[in-house]
Amino acid sequence: MSTRSAKVNFLLDLAFRVPPLLEEIDAANRTELQMLDSKSLRENISTLKKTFEFWLQSFCVSSRPDQEPSTPKARTPIHDLTCESLCRICLLLLVEGLTDFEAHNQPSHPPTSTTESYANQLRKTATLFTTATKIPVVKARGVSGPLHFLDRYYSRTGDVAGMQWCQQLKESVCREAPYLSWDVMLPWSLLALYAIPLRTTEVALGADRRALI
Numbered sequence: 001m002s003t004r005s006a007k008v009n010f011l012l013d014l015a016f017r018v019p020p021l022l023e024e025i026d027a028a029n030r031t032e033l034q035m036l037d038s039k040s041l042r043e044n045i046s047t048l049k050k051t052f053e054f055w056l057q058s059f060c061v062s063s064r065p066d067q068e069p070s071t072p073k074a075r076t077p078i079h080d081l082t083c084e085s086l087c088r089i090c091l092l093l094l095v096e097g098l099t100d101f102e103a104h105n106q107p108s109h110p111p112t113s114t115t116e117s118y119a120n121q122l123r124k125t126a127t128l129f130t131t132a133t134k135i136p137v138v139k140a141r142g143v144s145g146p147l148h149f150l151d152r153y154y155s156r157t158g159d160v161a162g163m164q165w166c167q168q169l170k171e172s173v174c175r176e177a178p179y180l181s182w183d184v185m186l187p188w189s190l191l192a193l194y195a196i197p198l199r200t201t202e203v204a205l206g207a208d209r210r211a212l213i
Contacts, residue, residue: 007059008193011083014051018090021045025097029104038105045098049113052091060084078132078142081125082192085142088122089149096153119153119162122146126169136177138192143173144182145189 003009021044028041060080095113126146133139147166154162174182 003194008083011055011059011087012193014048014055015086015090017048018093021048022093022097025101028101041101042098045094045101049091049094049098052087052094056084056087060087078129078138078192081128081132081142082190085122085125085129085146086190086193088118088125089145092118092122092149092153096156115153115157119150122150123165126150130169130173136173137180140173140177140180140182140185141188141191143169144185148186148189 003012024041025045028038060083092115095115095118098113099115123146126143129139129142129146132142147170151163151166153159154166170182174180
């Protein structure tokens, strides 16, 4: 599955690596891994996590330290927000998996990463979707992915306020489009990845990409 954008193809290639790695984590948590295998799995998770973060720094304007913060009136294109959303969802899932893995295999050691900051960044992306477009169906499609994984995260951590926030945002979006079935929105949440803006400028990946993957 590919698009006309090298940026998106790179992201999709990374995203498709996440489910098998999460399955490895689940399998490892059910068994006792040898020290070498445990180290290898942690390194694979860490490498993929760093590569997603490299993607954000390379392609996501809001993640670049040299960029001024967006003004309230500024709108980020839905395509860019959808890319950022997918990247941040994958990061949240990886850090959750790494945290679970470390808690199972090294219960006496503090986790190397915390999930809260990754959830907060995904939450910001979901909020940006609500101001990026006035078209209800596009807005619903955009927030459905982040809300699905945020609600799952808040349920796991017992964050009642977080779950309430997800429900309130969902209800707000649904009020604008009462004719939509929310349950069918999730499979369409990444549709904008294939609507590549003509103004998109491709960034050469070069040796950086080869070194990180």
